[in-house]
Amino acid sequence: xFTEPHQYPGKxxxxxxxxxxxxxxxxxxxxxxxEAQEFPVFFTxxxxxxxxxxxxxxxxxxxxxxxxxxxxxxxxxxxDRLNYQILPPLKAGMIVLADRYVFTAFARDxxxxxxPAWVRKAYDLAIKPDLAFYFHVPxxxxxxxxxxxxxxxxxxxxxxxxxxxxDPEESFKIFQGRIVKEYDQMVKEYDLIKIDGTQEIxxxxxxxxxxxQEQLIEFKTKRRNYAKRNKVFWRRFSQPExxxx
Amino acid sequence: MPKGIKFxxxxxxxxxxxxxxxKLIVVEGTDGVGRSTQIELLAQWLKVRGFGVVTTGWTRSKxxxxxxxxxxxxxxxxxxxxxxxxxxxxxxxLENEIxxxxxxxxxxxxxxxxxxxxxxxxxxxxxxxxxxxxxxFAPVPDLVCYLRIDVxxxxxxxxxxxxxxxxxxxxxxxxxxDIYDSFKKYQKKLIEGYDQMAEEHHFEVLDAxxxxxxxxxxxxxxxxxxxxxxxxxxxxxxxGGGGVDPMAELVSxxxxxxxxxxxxxxxxxxxxxxGRGSNAVIKEKAVEPLAGPGANPETNxxxxxxxxxxxxxxxxxxxxxSRN
Numbered sequence: 001x002f003t004e005p006h007q008y009p010g011k012x013x014x015x016x017x018x019x020x021x022x023x024x025x026x027x028x029x030x031x032x033x034x035e036a037q038e039f040p041v042f043f044t045x046x047x048x049x050x051x052x053x054x055x056x057x058x059x060x061x062x063x064x065x066x067x068x069x070x071x072x073x074x075x076x077x078x079x080d081r082l083n084y085q086i087l088p089p090l091k092a093g094m095i096v097l098a099d100r101y102v103f104t105a106f107a108r109d110x111x112x113x114x115x116p117a118w119v120r121k122a123y124d125l126a127i128k129p130d131l132a133f134y135f136h137v138p139x140x141x142x143x144x145x146x147x148x149x150x151x152x153x154x155x156x157x158x159x160x161x162x163x164x165x166x167d168p169e170e171s172f173k174i175f176q177g178r179i180v181k182e183y184d185q186m187v188k189e190y191d192l193i194k195i196d197g198t199q200e201i202x203x204x205x206x207x208x209x210x211x212x213q214e215q216l217i218e219f220k221t222k223r224r225n226y227a228k229r230n231k232v233f234w235r236r237f238s239q240p241e242x243x244x245x
Numbered sequence: 246m247p248k249g250i251k252f253x254x255x256x257x258x259x260x261x262x263x264x265x266x267x268k269l270i271v272v273e274g275t276d277g278v279g280r281s282t283q284i285e286l287l288a289q290w291l292k293v294r295g296f297g298v299v300t301t302g303w304t305r306s307k308x309x310x311x312x313x314x315x316x317x318x319x320x321x322x323x324x325x326x327x328x329x330x331x332x333x334x335x336x337x338x339l340e341n342e343i344x345x346x347x348x349x350x351x352x353x354x355x356x357x358x359x360x361x362x363x364x365x366x367x368x369x370x371x372x373x374x375x376x377x378x379x380x381x382f383a384p385v386p387d388l389v390c391y392l393r394i395d396v397x398x399x400x401x402x403x404x405x406x407x408x409x410x411x412x413x414x415x416x417x418x419x420x421x422x423d424i425y426d427s428f429k430k431y432q433k434k435l436i437e438g439y440d441q442m443a444e445e446h447h448f449e450v451l452d453a454x455x456x457x458x459x460x461x462x463x464x465x466x467x468x469x470x471x472x473x474x475x476x477x478x479x480x481x482x483x484x485g486g487g488g489v490d491p492m493a494e495l496v497s498x499x500x501x502x503x504x505x506x507x508x509x510x511x512x513x514x515x516x517x518x519x520g521r522g523s524n525a526v527i528k529e530k531a532v533e534p535l536a537g538p539g540a541n542p543e544t545n546x547x548x549x550x551x552x553x554x555x556x557x558x559x560x561x562x563x564x565x566x567s568r569n
């Protein structure tokens with residue numbers, strides 16, 4: 001399934017890269033640009049479904065997640081979002097923008113020691129994106145952007161569960177190094193469009209927009225004139241506890 | 246002899262694959278077939294024989310049980326995501342409970358295993374490729390006991406035990422208009438799925454239409470073959486004695502599972518307090534004098550010998566009433 005192009009009328013555009021590569025900035029800029037042209041756009045983010053949020057949070061807090069359960073929780077999150085956030089807008093002929101996609105799992109989980117073949121088979125339920133951008137930055141650039149920008153590294157974010165180094169920063173760098181290695185290998189494996197994340201923000205965005213524009217030549221669907229509301233395709237029966245205030 | 250362990254696929258990262266002394270015994274079967282009752286009896290029997298026993302069951306992991314409850318209570322609508330919650334549950338139990346127990350030489354009795362997931366998912370995708378690959382981390386069990394029943398015999402049992410449940414009836418699949426028809430169709434398909442796997446994965450197939458006691462005896466004889474080697478360590482408790490198995494008595498009274506466990510914990514304590522391996526006989530106090538089915542005429546229901554409980558090839562005497 002993942003190797004074949006999808007048959008839906010919409011378009012799926014995804015961005016990938018290590019933390020601090022600038023991919024989130026870029027996809028948000030792309031979002032505004034597409035919306036300004038009145039394209040119907042839907043945005044979805046890695047690890048954001050309500051279904052396993054609480055479990056993941058608890059597991060992270062108690063530090064009892066193993067590479068396999070960690071991977072499976074992300075896969076569950078992904079399957080949930082695929083069914084309720086990715087497929088419906090694609091079927092409705094919208095442009096879906098995803099901040100991180102399956103390649104994040106391939107990179108991170110394999111860096112954690114999960115078997116590369118297993119994680120690829122497990123994600124076979126995913127659909128192939130129309131465009132996949134990979135933001136490449138040298139390891140020290142990404143790491144310094146993260147280390148300067150945030151107060152403290154989290155346990156799993158730094159890969160502390162792998163016992164790579166006693167110091168979180170040191171561990172983070174080794175872990176990110178492994179992830180970059182996986183990404184670099186996937187550029188060829190999955191034809192990811194490589195973008196130099198060290199360039200100016202505008203020039204990266206210009207390059208991205210040219211490629212997206214080309215992809216959208218045949219794409220005519222414009223947003224109808226309707227009152228703007230949050231795009232929710234499916235509502236849960238009850239509000240999750242952590243959202244009840 | 247230490248043995249290696251085989252996995253369906255890739256196994257777990259950083260998993261040592263040598264020196265697993267324990268054995269993984271799986272009890273499979275459709276909803277309401279009596280798995281949990283059988284496993285409870287089985288675990289007690291094995292414990293009495295001196296084996297370290299760990300039981301584990303579907304959705305019982307600490308990590309996932311609340312998320313699964315959350316999903317089941319109507320917060321989720323599709324089977325794919327369900328499959329993944331179950332897979333995460335099993336992975337968590339394997340890494341935190343099952344594999345460490347096997348490594349330390351325990352017998353692990355699992356209530357349902359990957360086959361449950363495969364049978365359920367086969368309704369979504371008959372080729373089962375994805376779901377089989379997904380469970381590549383799971384070790385291949387040493388023995389799979391499949392408690393087989395047909396739908397017609399299953400239905401009265403399920404209704405008697407409290408009725409049909411939404412998910413057990415596969416209501417989400419829209420196979421039929423009402424819960425009864427849906428249950429029938431869904432369970433029939435699941436049983437077909439199990440039957441298919443039974444050949445491929447060499448299940449021990451047990452006819453679960455029989456009484457609890459008959460089925461338990463059959464189950465024990467199959468497990469005997471697997472654990473036989475270890476049973477040499479068992480010290481006979483009261484050689485030569487006859488008697489009635491208290492388990493048979495409890496079963497014949499249709500005592501609920503929890504009560505069985507409670508009574509047995511008491512009995513076990515009693516046995517331990519009297520010292521294992523002695524020729525002592527449990528006093529009348531532990532088990533009330535028997536009357537009715539299961540009573541032993543030779544002992545006049547007064548005094549019960551426990552030798553049978555310890556004998557390696559012990560079988561529970563059948564309840565004469567249940568034969569009808």
